Amino acid sequence: MATATLRRAVPGSNRNRLLALLAVLTIVFGGVAAWSADHASDRNGSASAQNKALSDNARTSEVRGQVTNAVNTVFSYNYADVAKTEKAAQELLTGKAVQQYNQLFTLVRRQAPTQKQVLTTTVTETAVKSLGSGRARLLVFADQRNTRTDKNQTSYSAAVFAVNAIYANGKWRIDNIDTLAG
Known part of the structure; x- marks a missing residue:
């Protein structure tokens, strides 16, 4: 019905x-x-979806911490023991970064002992631009304190540069230094 x-x-x-x-x-x-x-x-499938810096906080923190320590170590030296910094650089850098560092450090090897220089680099901030499959790109902000003990002078400067890092054998190593000089 x-x-x-x-x-x-x-x-x-x-x-x-x-x-x-x-x-x-x-x-x-x-x-x-x-x-x-x-x-x-x-x-x-886009690049942003593949970027673990946006989603993996633990891995992002790990790369930031290890790269910060590497930059603080490699870009600090004491005229009395320049070899110590060079040895640390060989452990913390790899690939193209080793060549870049050796070029930069040639002048340090010559001038630091005669000018009695002590350079202290302190990373103030890092930003992980990309992170994935054992590679990372970071922007590094650092303060530098350069003391010439032969003249009792100290100067301060800021530095901004980018680094590429690779993960191998359980640690992050810097493999390229980009001074952003244009």
Whole structure:
């Protein structure tokens, strides 16, 4: 009896229109769902989705800490024991960074003993730009204190540069130094 009442309330042409409308809505919503799924997979495959610096706090903290220690060590020296800094650099740097550092340190080897220089570098902040699959890029902000004990002079400066680091044998090592000189 309820079916007969429903059939009378919805004449045949209105029922066909309703079915057609439901079919169109089903196709439209299915298309939107497919487009959304495709769009979401594109985003998950993008560079930002692959950047663990945005999602892995522990790994980001690890690379920041180890690179901070490396920069503080490698860019600080005492004229009385320049070899100590050079030895540490060989352990904390790798690849192109070793060559870059050796070029920079040539002048230090010559001048530090005669000028009795003591350079102390203190990283004040690091920002991990990218992190993934054993590679990281960081922006480093540091304060430097340079003391010439032969003239009893101290100067202060700030430094900003980027480094690339690689993870090998359980630790992060700097493999490129970018002074951002343009």
